[in-house]
Amino acid sequence: MSARFHQSGLSWRDDGRDWPNHDASCFIEAAGLRWHIQRMGRGPPILLLHGTGAATHSWRDFMPLLAKRFAVVAPDLPGHGFTDPLPAESLSLPGMAHAVALMLKTLEAEPAMVVGHSAGAAILARLCIDQVIAPKMIASLNGALLPFDGFASHIFPTVARLLYLNPFAPRVFAWSADPAAVSRLLRGTGSAIDRRGLDLYARLLGNAGHVAGALGMMANWDLDALSRDLKRLRTPLALIVAKGDRAVPHALADRVKAKAPHALVETLRGVGHLAHEERPAVVAELIIRLAEDAGVLP
Numbered sequence: 335m336s337a338r339f340h341q342s343g344l345s346w347r348d349d350g351r352d353w354p355n356h357d358a359s360c361f362i363e364a365a366g367l368r369w370h371i372q373r374m375g376r377g378p379p380i381l382l383l384h385g386t387g388a389a390t391h392s393w394r395d396f397m398p399l400l401a402k403r404f405a406v407v408a409p410d411l412p413g414h415g416f417t418d419p420l421p422a423e424s425l426s427l428p429g430m431a432h433a434v435a436l437m438l439k440t441l442e443a444e445p446a447m448v449v450g451h452s453a454g455a456a457i458l459a460r461l462c463i464d465q466v467i468a469p470k471m472i473a474s475l476n477g478a479l480l481p482f483d484g485f486a487s488h489i490f491p492t493v494a495r496l497l498y499l500n501p502f503a504p505r506v507f508a509w510s511a512d513p514a515a516v517s518r519l520l521r522g523t524g525s526a527i528d529r530r531g532l533d534l535y536a537r538l539l540g541n542a543g544h545v546a547g548a549l550g551m552m553a554n555w556d557l558d559a560l561s562r563d564l565k566r567l568r569t570p571l572a573l574i575v576a577k578g579d580r581a582v583p584h585a586l587a588d589r590v591k592a593k594a595p596h597a598l599v600e601t602l603r604g605v606g607h608l609a610h611e612e613r614p615a616v617v618a619e620l621i622i623r624l625a626e627d628a629g630v631l632p
Contacts, residue, residue: 375401413547524606
């Protein structure tokens with residue numbers, strides 16, 4: 335039995351009371367799951383997908399800025415935040431992409447532009463390569479689009495899989511997620527975020543269900559096929575990379591561009607992996623400019 339059956343996620347009644355952009359939240363049923371989704375703004379539809387271990391809180395200051403020009407849709411990915419987990423056999427990249435596709439179908443949403451942070455960018459690339467969605471642009475924000483190098487490509491998912499299969503591991507991780515430990519973890523990504531952000535990550539990482547969802551995603555994440563298929567990507571791709579990112583090194587953008595030669599590279603300085611949380615106005619301004627250049631916005 336997988337770890338997900340032993341854990342419960344966040345409670346909207348308790349944890350959702352002060353959730354960022356609370357009034358923009360709603361819940362829908364799709365792909366056999368109950369999804370937490372935030373929607374705000376008017377204009378061309380734009381989809382935001384967070385990365386592994388995060389949730390909609392990651393867009394807390396960024397989303398209202400985009401909502402001035404876009405109709406924004408931002409879900410908690412399966413097993414994260416307030417969204418139900420997927421079965422273990424569906425936790426692969428294609429499985430996660432399929433679930434997101436069904437969620438969009440239920441919403442009757444056809445995004446004109448998509449923005450993915452870290453692993454969220456990989457999900458969006460998979461959907462575009464498979465022609466499930468047809469946005470005018472993908473913005474990959476410190477996107478994890480390629481496998482880890484060398485030994486890490488084998489050891490990292492193996493360790494995550496072992497932890498995921500151990501029903502006690504998420505609880506142990508959650509118990510150890512005190513604010514100081516969470517602060518060290520986030521600094522390890524090269525980012526320095528505000529106290530509110532730290533408190534929200536501590537809440538998430540202190541929840542065994544959320545930790546199990548993140549571990550399950552990491553345990554089943556295989557980017558080899560995506561790496562091979564990037565040459566088939568026809569959707570314009572903007573690679574937004576942070577010089578200070580310690581989780582997904584900015585130098586990987588050159589390797590992605592070699593596989594997707596038409597990709598644009600935009601470099602951010604003075605920020606790390608969580609650039610959109612550190613400098614939401616700067617990143618939102620860049621997204622709006624890219625959308626204008628791509629004809630998404632007038």
